[in-house]
Amino acid sequence: MSATLTPRQKLIKYSRPWLVALALILVWEGACRVFHIPEFVLPTPSRVAAATIEFKDLLAMHALQTLMTTLIGFFIAIVVGVLLGVAIGSSSGIYDSLYPLLIGFNSIPKVAVVPLIVIWSGIGTVPAIITAFVISFFPIVVNVATGLASVEPEMKDVLRVLGASRYEVLTKVGIPRSLPYLFASLKVAITLAFIGSVVSETIASNDGIGFLMLSASSRYQVALIFSGVIVIAVMSILMFLVCVAAERRLVGWAFRGQAG
C-alpha cells in the first residue's frame, strides 16, 4: 500500500541497485590494483569488460545456446508442473500417493544426477534441457497445488449446491485462484532452469556458457570466466523481468493497491 512516488523518489528508488553494483565494482577494481592481485586469480572489472568485448561473438553464440536450452527446459517444466500441480491439488488420492515421492525426489541433488542424464541422453543440448526441466519443475508443482488448496471451502460449497462439476469448480475458481502462486513459482523456476542448463553444459557439452567457462578455466582465461558469469546473470535477470511483466499483466488483481 505505498503512496504514489514523485519522479524524484522514483529515481532514487530505482537507482539504488545500480549504485550498489557500481560501488562494488569500484571496490573490486581498487582492491585488485592496490593489492596487486594477479589476473589469473582475480582480474579487474576493466579487464573483464575488455574480455567481454574481445570475445563478444563467442559469448553471444554460447549465450544463445544456453538461453535456448534453458527456455525449452523451462517451458516443459511449466507444462509438467502445472499438470502435476493441478492433479495433486485437486485429488487427495493423487496427493497422498505422489507428494511424498516428490519431496524425496526434490531432495536429491540434481547435479549428481546429471552424469546419469548424460548416459541416457548423450551430450550437448538434450541433457541441458532435461537438467533445466528437472531442477525447475518442483516449485511449480508445489505452488500450483498450494494455490488450488487456497480456494475457500465456502466458495466450493456455493458452487457445489449450484450443481457445478469438479471440472467447473476447477476452471471457474481453482485455476484462476492458483495463478498468482504459479507466477510466484515461475520467478524461482526460471533462475533454477539457468542453473540446471549451465551445470549440464559444464559436465557434458561442447556448447553453451557452461562449456565456455569450463574451457576458459582450463586455459586460465579468468577474465573470460567472469564474462560468462556476467552474461548468465544478465540473461537470468532479463528472464526474471519477463516473468514479472507477465505476472503483472495476467494476475494484476493479486497486486491491488501496489500497482495502482
Added chain:
Amino acid sequence: MLNPDPARPVVRDEIVAAPPRSAKPLVRLEDVSLKYDTMLALDRTTLSIEPGEFVALVGPSGCGKSTLMKLVTGLLPPTTGEIWFGETRVTGPLQGAGMAFQNATLLPWRSTIDNVMLPLEIVDPYKRMPRGANSELRRRSQSLLDIVGLGEFGDRQPWQLSGGMQQRANLCRALIHEPKLMMLDEPFAALDAFTKEDLWQVLQDLWMRRRFTAILVTHDLREAAYLADTVYVMSNRPGRILHRCPVLLPRPRTPETTFDAAYTDLVNELRAMIAAVRSK
C-alpha cells in the same frame, strides 16, 4: 440508505407473512441425525419448511446450525433419517440452490457484475443459453444490483467495495438464478450494526419480491426476529430443535418495527430460551 428504493414507500401493512400450512413442504427433514466420527452433532431432527417461508435457526454456538444447512443442501449425507427437497430425496448436493456465507467470497479477478453472473455459467438452463442471451442476462444482473443499491458499482472490482457492499453483491450472486431455496449462514455477522440493519432491509425487500424459501442461520436474535416467519431454537450439542416460534409481525418490517413491543418481547423470549439451553 435505509430505504434503498425511495420510489416505493416503506409502508406497514397488516398482512401476516407466515404462509398457510400446505400439504407440500419444500424442505422436509425426517428424524435426521448426523454423527461426525463418534460425536453426535445433530439428534433426530424433524423439520418441515413451506415454499416461500423464511426460517431462522438460532441456538448456542456449536449446536449444529451449520451442520443442518449442510444436510439440507446435500453437502453432507445424514447418518440416519431422510431429507426431502420437494418430491425428491436429497442424496447429493442440490442443483441450483443459492448460498451466502459470512465471508462474501467474491472472486477478485472478476468485476462485481461478473461475480453476480457466476451462477448463470453453472446452473441450467442459463448455461446452455446461446451467446446472444448474454446481454439480456447482464441486464437482469444489473437490475438486481440496482435493487440492492449497487447499480453504479457493477464494474468495480470486489476489493474496491466496502464489507457491506460485498455482502449485497453476495446476496445478488445467491439470487441471480432465481433459486427456490436460499441458504444464509450468518451472512451479516461480520458487519457493523448500521450496515447490518440496512442489509436486513435489502434482504427482506428481495425476499418480498421473489418469495424464495430462505433458511437463515444466525447468532443474532434481533436479526432472526426481524427477518423470519418462523424461528427455530436449537439445543446444545447434540443439536435438536427445542422450540418453534412463529413471528407474526407484519411485513414489510422497518427499523421502527424494532421498537415495537411485540418485536422486543419476541427477542427477549428467544434470549430467555437460549439462556435456558446454555445453562443446561
